[in-house]
Amino acid sequence: xxxxxxxxxxxxxxxxxxxxxxxxxxxxxxxxxxxxxxxxxxxxxxxxxxxxxxxxxxxxxxxxxxxxxxxxxxxxxxxxxxxxxxxxxxxxxxxxxxxxxxxxxxxxxxxxxxxxxxxxxxxxxxxxxxxxxxxxxxxxxxxxxxxxxxxxxxxxxxxxxxxxxxxxxxxxxxxxxxxxxxxxxxxxxxxxxxxxxxxxxxxxxxxxxxxxxxxxxxxxxxxxxxxxxxxxxxxxxxxxxxxxxxxxxxxxxxxxxxxxxxxxxxxxxxxxxxxxxxxxxxxxxxxxxxxxxxxxxxxxxxxxxxxxxxxxxxxxxxxxxxxx
Numbered sequence: 078x079x080x081x082x083x084x085x086x087x088x089x090x091x092x093x094x095x096x097x098x099x100x101x102x103x104x105x106x107x108x109x110x111x112x113x114x115x116x117x118x119x120x121x122x123x124x125x126x127x128x129x130x131x132x133x134x135x136x137x138x139x140x141x142x143x144x145x146x147x148x149x150x151x152x153x154x155x156x157x158x159x160x161x162x163x164x165x166x167x168x169x170x171x172x173x174x175x176x177x178x179x180x181x182x183x184x185x186x187x188x189x190x191x192x193x194x195x196x197x198x199x200x201x202x203x204x205x206x207x208x209x210x211x212x213x214x215x216x217x218x219x220x221x222x223x224x225x226x227x228x229x230x231x232x233x234x235x236x237x238x239x240x241x242x243x244x245x246x247x248x249x250x251x252x253x254x255x256x257x258x259x260x261x262x263x264x265x266x267x268x269x270x271x272x273x274x275x276x277x278x279x280x281x282x283x284x285x286x287x288x289x290x291x292x293x294x295x296x297x298x299x300x301x302x303x304x305x306x307x308x309x310x311x312x313x314x315x316x317x318x319x320x321x322x323x324x325x326x327x328x329x330x331x332x333x334x335x336x337x338x339x340x341x342x343x344x345x346x347x348x349x350x351x352x353x354x355x356x357x358x359x360x361x362x363x364x365x366x367x368x369x370x371x372x373x374x375x376x377x378x379x380x381x382x383x384x385x386x387x388x389x390x391x392x393x394x395x396x397x398x399x400x401x
Contacts, residue, residue, distance in 0.1 A: 094202075097258040098218050101204045104260025106216075107158050108133040108189035109253055111208040112142050112165070112179065114150035130207035130253030131155065131179070132262060133188045134289060138181040141289055142252030143267055144170040145231060147177050155181045158214065169292030173234040173300075175267050176285055178292045189254060192261030194281035197221055197240065205244040205266055205277075207253025219244030227362075228268060228278055235362050240264045240279040255279040301372035302397035303344075304337020305330050309360045310349055312382075320351070320387050326359040327351040327382070342392035344381065351387075352380040368394060 112131045129146035133139070140155060147153055153165040163181040170177035201221045208215065223241040230236055242255065246269045255264035264279030291298045310329035317325050328350045333339050344350075350358050353367045354377045372394045379390045 097202060098204055098216070101256045101258055101260045102206065102214075102216050105132070105189045105254055105256045105262065106206055106214055107187045109158065109206045109208070109214065110140055111156040111213060112140070112146055112252060113154040113156065114147055115152045115154075128208075129249055129251040130266070132252075132254040132265070133186045134178075134191065136184065136186050136188050138183045138186060139168070139289075139293060140165065140179050140181065141265060141285060142177050142179060143265070144172045144175045144177040146252045147179060148172060153179055155179065156208075156213075157181075157183070157186070169296040169298075171288050171292065171298045172232045173230050173298070174236055174280060174284060174288050175230050176265065176280060176288045176292075178289050190261045191282050191286055192257060192259070192263045194238070194240070194263050194283045197224055197257075197263060197281075199224060202258050203240075203242050203244055203263065204256045204258075205242070205246060205250060205253060205279075206256060207246070207250035207266060215247075215250075217245040222276075226278065234365060236280060236284070237366065238281050238284065239267075240281055242277050242279060244277060246277040297399070299370045299373060300397040301368040301370060301394035302337075303339040303364075303368065303392060303394055304334035305339045305344065306332040307350070307361050307364065312349070312351075316382065316385070320382070322351055323357040324351075324359045328358050328361055328364055330381075338392050338395050342379070342390050344379070344390060344392070345383070347383070348388070349382040350379055351382060352378075354378050 110131045113128045131140040131142035134141045148170050155165045156162050165179040165181045168178040168180050199221050204218045206216055219242050222243050226239040226241050228236045228239045250266050253266050254262040257263050263282050265285050266279050268278045270276040307328045307330050312325050330346055330348045358364050373396050376391050376393045381388045
């Protein structure tokens, strides 16, 4: 069979792949650190110790990692690529997105370049860098298996637009960067599915950048809050047709917190929320997504069903209290 003119040989193709991985590691590897924790950890007393990875995002010592790596730790230590072990202070953590920022007293650190996760494509080459099981600067490569996944954080909230990859992760990779072939960070490795192969997840860098900025500025992430507990509720065909609803599911209010924005707006237990500012609400997760920080202090229209009748209400969400 005649060779195809201009087609790369197997060796050339492998070399191109290798060069892409090597370039990415050379660009980002010097900014990847090990994050060690000790003392009181996740509510336990004693000498409980944990660890993970992190990536330097600013030359003056700011390091991005996972909330579950540093949450509840009494002592945090960062090991730099040159071997220096420095105590770190927790700047802020956001368990709802499993992101945290710590800071070490160092200057002139090499910081990684943060990319743009909105431009990612399924099948794209990605490289995971971290310190799994104490092995520094471990590199694995793979592809983006899927985009737009949702992952439930330990708090129960959904993390949206999660990146699924088959780049192998191990305990200790948490908090390390997921990198593209240009050497820019496009995600932060956060989870693996136990007893599976090739199912690994990363928080998209667009989310990480937004959360990190709020943590550095305020020490917390602000979210809108209505003050209700709710659950998904199916709607009967009659209600859907009568009220010309876009979906056959909505959210039933189970409890209203006294003194909350929801109580002031007149929401009651038993009300069924079908829309918020015209956007259909089919689950508690839909309601969560609709209540972004831009809603704080801004009146929004709620459409609810009460006793079979459609009731328009207006509520002004407040900032969620700490721990909510």
